[in-house]
Amino acid sequence: QKEVEQDPGPLSVPEGAIVSLNCTYSNSAFQYFMWYRQYSRKGPELLMYTYSSGNKEDGRFTAQVDKSSKYISLFIRDSQPSDSATYLCAMSEPKGGSEKLVFGKGTKLTVNP
């Protein structure tokens, strides 16, 4: 079983739709969770960062972490064509654990006008 599983899509939605992106993980030591957005031929851009279970909201984006189920989600409300990108989940252990950031393979999202 891979440490982090992420559905690669592609996912295609109409403008204005609510988008749900998900990752599951197997390592219960993961404590920090991130979502990155990556446009074509660009580096990943940090969207959301959280280290506790529950929800964190930032504008149209909501990150949700359920440590008991080892499951994280990113919701995008009122999706826009400019949201079309690949979304990467990433996670890491706390200090004293592994230094590495472990990534999902990314989900490619297209928002159609």
Add this chain to the structure above:
Amino acid sequence: DGGITQSPKYLFRKEGQNVTLSCEQNLNHDAMYWYRQDPGQGLRLIYYSQIVNDFQKGDIAEGYSVSREKKESFPLTVTSAQKNPTAFYLCASRRRGGDYSNQPQHFGDGTRLSIL
């Protein structure tokens, strides 16, 4: 503007040649990282460095070398021993907090390396 600068954006390597990818950051970050991104593979860690003059191998270090002589700079050399170097290379950095692993990584815009 503070950020991470990778150069060049595109690089071509001939067979048997070593090439060096540049990564410079002006964020005053202590830790720096190199990743390789291939289609369908996600990001894989090549090397990382937590402080100047120290670095560790990641998951796929074979065929690569790094140096960290200055805090701002972490160049990656792709040697001729790397038989499949065609990929998108990403450099990242992060700040050391009270809890070192508590800070997220920030990325440059990558270098695309191809074989001639």
